[in-house]
Every structure is written in C-alpha cells, then in structure tokens.
Amino acid sequence: MTNQDVVVSEMGIAAGAGLPGPGSPAGLFACRSAAAGAMSMRQTYLDLAAAAAAARSAGCTWAEAMRASSPTRSSRSAADVDEFTAWVRKHPSALSKFEEIAGKSKGKKIVMFMDYDGTLSPIVADPDTAYMSDAMRAAVREVAKSFPTAIVSGRCRDKVRSFVGLSDLYYAGSHGMDIKGPSSNPESVLCQPASEFLPMIDEVYKTLVEKTKSTPGAKVENNKFCLSVHFRCVDEKRWNALGEQVKTVIKEYPKLKLTQGRKVLEIRPSIKWDKGKALEFLLESLGFANCSDVLPVYIGDDRTDEDAFKVLRKRGQGLGILVSKCPKETNASYSLQDPTEVMEFLLRLVEWKRKSSSSLMIRPRV
Numbered sequence: 001m002t003n004q005d006v007v008v009s010e011m012g013i014a015a016g017a018g019l020p021g022p023g024s025p026a027g028l029f030a031c032r033s034a035a036a037g038a039m040s041m042r043q044t045y046l047d048l049a050a051a052a053a054a055a056r057s058a059g060c061t062w063a064e065a066m067r068a069s070s071p072t073r074s075s076r077s078a079a080d081v082d083e084f085t086a087w088v089r090k091h092p093s094a095l096s097k098f099e100e101i102a103g104k105s106k107g108k109k110i111v112m113f114m115d116y117d118g119t120l121s122p123i124v125a126d127p128d129t130a131y132m133s134d135a136m137r138a139a140v141r142e143v144a145k146s147f148p149t150a151i152v153s154g155r156c157r158d159k160v161r162s163f164v165g166l167s168d169l170y171y172a173g174s175h176g177m178d179i180k181g182p183s184s185n186p187e188s189v190l191c192q193p194a195s196e197f198l199p200m201i202d203e204v205y206k207t208l209v210e211k212t213k214s215t216p217g218a219k220v221e222n223n224k225f226c227l228s229v230h231f232r233c234v235d236e237k238r239w240n241a242l243g244e245q246v247k248t249v250i251k252e253y254p255k256l257k258l259t260q261g262r263k264v265l266e267i268r269p270s271i272k273w274d275k276g277k278a279l280e281f282l283l284e285s286l287g288f289a290n291c292s293d294v295l296p297v298y299i300g301d302d303r304t305d306e307d308a309f310k311v312l313r314k315r316g317q318g319l320g321i322l323v324s325k326c327p328k329e330t331n332a333s334y335s336l337q338d339p340t341e342v343m344e345f346l347l348r349l350v351e352w353k354r355k356s357s358s359s360l361m362i363r364p365r366v
C-alpha cells in the first residue's frame with residue numbers, strides 16, 4: 001500500500017452536532033419495485049413509523065419491506081427475474097463491463113473500498129460465523145498489494161479486522177465511525193467521531209438485550225459505536241412486536257437514530273457521519289483530497305453503502321458497485337450479484353494492474 005504514513009488525530013465532532021430533526025432516522029432498503037418506489041433515494045432516513053407508512057402506501061407491510069431487504073432465492077418469481085434483467089441494463093455487471101472500467105482507470109490511481117457482510121462474505125444466519133473464504137482473503141490480499149484498500153463495515157472494527165485477518169489495510173468499523181490504518185504503522189490514521197456516544201451505546205445495548213431476550217432468535221450485536229438488532233432468525237410473526245420494542249427503547253434516546261439493513265435494525269448516533277464521510281476522510285488522509293487522477297472504487301451491498309455511492313456520484317469521480325441479486329434503488333453505477341462475483345472482479349482488477357504496470361515497464365523510450 002502507498003500513502004499510509006498519514007497521521008490524523010482523533011476527531012472530535014461534538015455529540016449532537018448536526019442532529020437531524022425528529023423523525024429522521026432509519027433507512028428502509030426495500031428491494032421490490034413497489035416498496036422501492038415508495039422509498040425514494042431522498043428518503044434514506046426515515047423513522048420506523050414513516051417507513052411503515054411508506055411500505056403501506058406501496059401496498060406492502062413494514063415486514064414485507066424487511067423481508068425484501070434480503071430475499072431468498074425461493075421467493076423469486078419469473079416476473080422478478082425479468083425485473084432484475086431490466087435493472088441490470090441500468091446497472092450493468094462490473095464483470096461484463098470490465099473493459100469499460102479498465103478504460104476509466106487508465107492513468108488513475110485506484111483506491112479500493114469494500115463493505116464486508118454480503119460483499120466479501122456471504123450472508124448467513126449467525127452474524128458471529130460470517131467468515132470469508134480463504135480464496136476471498138487471498139484476493140483481498142492481492143488487491144491491497146496493488147491499491148490502497150479499506151474495508152468499510154457496520155461491524156465493530158476489531159471484529160471485521162479479525163474476520164478479514166489482513167494487516168495492511170484500512171478498517172472503518174461502526175459504519176465508518178471508527179477508522180484505523182494498517183497496524184504495521186502505529187502512527188497511521190485514526191478517526192472516531194462518535195467517541196462520546198460510547199457510554200450511551202453500552203447502556204442501550206444492555207437495555208436491548210434485556211428487552212429482546214423473550215423473543216426467540218432475536219440477537220443484539222454490539223458494534224462499539226452502533227448496535228444491530230437481528231431479525232433474520234426471528235419468526236416473521238414476531239417482527240412487528242420486536243420492531244416496536246426496539247423503537248420504544250430508542251425513543252428515550254433522541255441523540256440516536258434507527259436505520260434498517262438486511263433483516264437488521266441498526267442503532268447509531270445521530271451525527272453527520274456515515275460510510276460516505278468515511279470514504280471522503282480516507283481519500284483525504286491518503287493525500288487524494290483534490291486529485292483529479294484518483295479513481296475510488298466502492299463495492300457494497302447494503303443501504304448504508306448508498307451514502308458512499310452518493311459521495312462518488314457527487315464528486316463525479318469513482319465507481320460505485322452494488323452487490324445484489326435483485327433490483328434496488330441505488331446510486332451505484334455497476335452491479336455484481338454476490339461475493340463470488342466480487343472475488344472474480346477483484347482478481348481481474350489485480351491482473352489488469354499487473355499487466356498494465358509491466359507493459360509500462362517495458363515501453364521503449366522515444
């Protein structure tokens with residue numbers, strides 16, 4: 001990796017700074033077109049009541065929208081497949097358009113950003129066993145040798161670091177609220193803009209564990225600067241009640257917000273910081289703030305990754321790649337269907353870099 005010897009001190013964004021107004025939190029990432037239509041990109045943050053209202057007006061329930069956030073293969077009809085084909089025309093496969101992507105990368109410094117769950121590791125029922133394969137680890141290792149690389153995850157930084165198991169990378173945990181550079185460089189970047197929320201998050205974690213313990217399958221995950229309440233193993237008949245339980249707890253904490261991911265509710269500090277801000281922060285730390293010759297590539301599958309895709313669109317620079325097997329409203333330009341395709345794309349990128357570097361080395365002088 002290059003440009004890693006950047007020192008940035010811990011950032012201090014005051015608790016409560018830039019708090020969105022009431023009724024702001026919780027993004028509902030609905031998959032099917034009806035729900036997606038009701039929840040436009042402008043509505044990334046909704047509270048659960050608003051999300052439920054949007055889902056109702058689209059003719060589906062809050063639970064249906066939650067189900068659609070992570071559909072199973074068996075739930076797909078022929079019409080769904082047609083819809084997906086049409087969607088892929090708008091968000092073409094990064095594999096089939098590899099040459100186009102390689103063309104865009106020519107003469108530019110690629111910086112890689114990758115989400116973890118659903119991008120580098122397949123979605124599984126138990127979040128504690130969402131391991132990535134050795135083959136994927138090897139691919140990410142090669143990527144990190146070729147380009148500055150960051151993993152940007154909703155997980156606690158230490159946990160995602162232990163899952164990935166590679167040291168020469170930047171890790172941005174807790175949805176970008178906990179950023180650290182490679183461990184080989186003790187002076188490398190550190191950014192924790194929500195540190196004053198730690199006691200509150202711990203308190204809410206304990207309360208949520210207590211309140212949800214009577215719901216079979218419910219799991220509360222402590223991601224340090226944020227929390228996840230998992231619905232995946234909960235009987236769907238209990239989803240509304242569990243959602244209400246979470247909402248009731250969070251009502252007592254106006255400085256926290258609730259967002260929705262893939263069969264998960266996420267509780268986060270209401271600060272103006274997300275994966276998009278983390279991407280900008282890392283680009284700046286790496287010395288690429290005002291560079292026209294940098295090409296950030298962000299690969300992610302979740303609603304929270306949209307904040308990063310949006311930043312790339314706004315900058316008019318870089319490539320957003322959404323990992324999805326079904327149509328989703330997205331600011332990403334390209335798509336990949338699953339972690340297997342992500343791995344194939346990463347390997348092609350490494351190979352392309354290797355070939356283009358060696359052709360530069362042997363180019364005769366004129």
Ligand SMILES: O=P(O)(O)OC[C@H]1O[C@H](O[C@H]2O[C@H](CO)[C@@H](O)[C@H](O)[C@H]2O)[C@H](O)[C@@H](O)[C@@H]1O
Binds near residue numbers: 115304
């Ligand atoms: O930003 P990410 O790295 O994608 O993290 C988002 C959430 O990912 C994890 O939950 C998701 O993956 C689990 C394991 O496959 C799955 O069981 C769960 O249903 C998914 O929502 C993680 O456990 C959460 O804490 C993250 O917020």
